[in-house]
Amino acid sequence: MAESKEESKLALITRFIRQFPDFPSKGIVFRDICPIMKHPAALTAVMDLFEKHVRETQPLVDLIVGIDARGFLFGPLLAQRLGVGFVMVRKKGKLPGPTVSVAYTLEYGTAEAEIQEDSVSPGQKVVLIDDLLATGGTLFAACELMKKRGAEILGCLVVVELNDLSGREKLKPHAVFSLIQY
């Protein structure tokens, strides 16, 4: 049977994800999305699938919230397609003015995430986006920041999900939409 349009987009995206064993430390298999950024058709396929998902399941979204750093590659493109604003969750110490922060752990370390206090208003409906879900520590921290500001979380989007690390469980009850799973 012929591949659906969606299947062929996913097949294209898969071709442009590389793996590097033992980076950034021994035992980690690093999934590298950089080739997607070098291939316009693959990047378009990512954005098409994200846009379709949000339009179909989260049409009332007010803001796309992207995670430092690789969430910034996809978030603004999606926000522009949807005609909504984009907000940055940054690593601590990068944002001027009053901020809210939260500490977290991820697959290979610890960090602190931060937003500007006025970036999200109580009641705003947000969709979070990052390149990859591993343990879920990073997206969980970003959700905590959204809750601190009284935002309503509609769901999370990632290009790659690492099933064995159960990030999806950690993020419950928030829904995770991933394009490629390993």
Ligand SMILES: O=P(O)(O)OC[C@H]1O[C@H](OP(=O)(O)OP(=O)(O)O)[C@H](O)[C@@H]1O
């Ligand atoms: O689900 P987790 O276990 O939290 O891991 C996922 C996070 O790890 C990576 O970012 P990283 O912190 O390496 O930062 P970078 O995007 O600045 O490289 C990735 O881009 C996610 O944000």
Ligand SMILES: Nc1ncnc2[nH]cnc12
């Ligand atoms: N295995 C992995 N590959 C790429 N980014 C990651 N972030 C956390 N774990 C990762």
